[in-house]
Amino acid sequence: MFGIYLKRELSRRKKAALVIAMGLALGIALVITVNSVSAGMNQAQDKVLKSLYGLGTDMTVTKAQSAPKAGSTQGPSFKFGATSSSSTSQSTDRVNTQGGQVLASSLVTKVGAQKGVSAAVGALTLNVTKVDGSFTQGKAKSSTTSGSSQQQGGPGGGTGTGSTGQPQVQGGGANFNVNSYSVAGIDVTDQTLGPLSTSKITSGKTFATAQTNAKVAVVSASYAKSKKYKVGSTFSISGTKFTVIGIATPNSSESTVDVYLPLKQAQTLGDSKDKVSTIYVKATDSKQISAVKTTIQKNISGTTVTTSADLASTVSGSLSTASNLATSVGKWLSIAVLIAAFLVAALLTSSAVSRRVREFGTLKALGWPSRKVTRQVVGESMVNGLIGGGLGIALGLAAAYTVTAISPKLTAQLGSTGGGGGQGGPGGGQGGGPGQQATQNTLEIALNAPVSLTTIALAVGLAVTGGLIAGAMGGWRASRMRPADALRSVS
Template sequence: MFGIYLKRELSRRKKAALVIAMGLALGIALVITVNSVSAGMQQAQDKVLKSLYGLGTDMTVTKARTAPKSGSSQGPNFKFDAKSSSKTSQSSDRVMTQGGQALKSSLVKQVAAQKGVDSAVGALSLNVTKVDGSFTQGKAKSSTSSGSSGSQQQGAPGGGDSGGGQPQVQGGGANFNVNSYSVAGVDVTNQDLGPLAAMKITSGRTFTSAQTDAKVAVVGKSYAKEKKYKVGSTFKISGTTYTVIGIATPDSSESTTDVYLPLKQAQTLGDAKNEVTTIYVKATDSQQISSVKKEIQSNISGTTVTTSSDLASTVSGSLSTASSLAAGVGKWLSVAVLIAAFLVAALLTSSAVSRRVREFGTLKALGWPSRKVTRQVVGESMVNGLIGGGLGIALGLAAAYTVTAISPKLTAQLGSSGGGMGGPGGGPGGGGPGQQSSSTLEIALSAPVSLTTIALAVGLAVAGGLIAGAMGGWRASRMRPADALRSVS
């Protein structure tokens, strides 16, 4: 009886039912869209952070660089040998650690032994500034125009006879190129954690566990393209020749490291034996990262522990702005629209009950108890809510699909931090020691819809139907059989 009457009443009031359902559908669709876009923002931010941290890294341990002592110079210092040839090529590499003060390698085991730490790996970040070019020796010529001998014209400064003028040096000079790039020393025995973890080898191969001190290198794709490196190419750093064994491409975004070397080789180049600049840490439970951070900070003094959420605060640009809007304005807007949709549905249901005075009054006169009338109104509202939920899910999925299909581009500006691997190399001024460097990445936005979001939409549809049915049912239960007689004209 309940089902038959419910079907008949909904068929009679199709327009009213559709209006209530559409009101709920719009609110639910907006919630789905905002949640899916927020999830896409989170995925985009995770891609950006992986380029600095590496896949599977939950936090990094570093130590802030101390201020230079008074009178000490932190600037570049290049020395070239003086040679007698008229044109001599010169080349010099300046290799220095970057990112923070060096830590003892033994500290890696100490961090790994902390409660809640699954594994820890040390890495050394270097900046190499290469200066190469040539000097051209000048010629000393006399300023006199008289017919003096060639030996007098090219004599030493201050020489010449009484008729000659002072010799002047003409020509000569220097022409040098400056190239700066970043180098990361990798623990080849555990490459699943650290700077190379977020890279994919697209040509050649990666390091083997036996190459702890081998003169081999993996180079980033963009740097290899710039320098025209291929697998088997060789290059020198401070006189040491390295062979390229692999070309690496970032899994998600641009990498800030140009060259990857075995850790021992990087320590030798940087004169940092048994030292690292960054310790990459993976927690046993991703939900306990904050407690692991406190554990490391309390047991290992003088270090700075940076989590992914800390690093997220350094991301700026349109990605950061859009993420803030989605998390703040978008969610509050969806809540406000949802509340309005619930209220409209409740008011429309209550208004519809008011127009059915004769119907409910007659049913009560025939013996229907108040609870049965209330159940009838709530049942109709629940069906309207489920229809609205179905429409809302369809609209929300369509909006999310549209965002994913368009894939709007967002930019992320990465400011280097103590835990980062430094700024981009390949050019002068790229991430030098003690400097703040940055890298701009471009990320395509998607809007993934999870099962949790769908379940939330269904829950909202049911809640909307219950709220509307509760108000309408309460009004219907207060009607008396006499009300039906008054409505007869």
């Protein structure tokens, strides 16, 4: 009886049922769209952090660059030996550490022993500036002027018929090329953490655990393309020749590291024996990252612990703006639309009950109890809510698919990613130049709008909630009707 009556009443009031369902559908569709776009923002932000910072870890430990000493030079300097030849080629590499002050390698073990730390590895980031070219020595030429002139000679005097002008240097000059690139020294015994963990080897092979001090290198795909390197190619840094054994392609976007070397080789190049610039940390529990950060800062003074959440706060650009809109404005807009949709559904249901005074009054006169009348109204509202939920899910999925298909491009910018240049090579003293300058990395991300099962479940829950609210209000109204109300409505 309940099902038959329900079907008949919904068929008889198609327009009213459709209006209630569409109101709920629009609110639910907006919630799905905002949730999916917000999830896409989170994914995009994760890509930014991994691509620009190479974070395949939970946090990093570094040490801020100290203020330069008075009188120390901050600019890059290159010294070339002077020769007497007319044309001489010159080449030199300047190697500086990046990322603030270097840390003792022993701190890696100390950090790894902290409570809540699953693993810790050290890495040394270098900036190499290569200058090569040639000087061309100029030639001095003197000009002779004609004419008679008296010239005081030696003993006895004498006269001359010409004079020689000041010599002038003609020709000469210099032609030099400057190439600056980044180098990361990694712990080859544990490559699951650190700069290389976010890339995959697409050609050749990665480091073997026995190559802790081997003169081999893995280069990024973009750098290999620009330098025309391939597996087996060789290159030199400060006179040390390295062989390329692999080409690494980052999992997303471009890598900020051009060359990967075994840690010991990087320490030798940077004159930083038993030193690292960054310690990459993996927590045992991703939910306890904040607590682990506090523990490390407390037990290892003078260090800076940076988590992914800390880096996320530095993201700017259109990605940050869109993320803020999705998480704040979008959330409150969804809540406002849902409240309006629930209220409209409740009012329309209540209004429909008011127009059915004769019907419900007659049913009560025939012996229907109030609870049965209320159940009938709630049942109709629940069906309307489920219909609205189905329409809302369809609209929400269509909106999310449209966003993914269009894939609007968002830009993400992160401010300073590197500290001072640190200590240079032998004779280099405090280094400056490219290694010391703060860099601002920019990344372009295509926005997607993934829809999870949790979002679908939320939509169904909202549909049921909307139906219950509308049914409760309409059922309460219907339960208060009396058979006498039906008689008074007869004209």
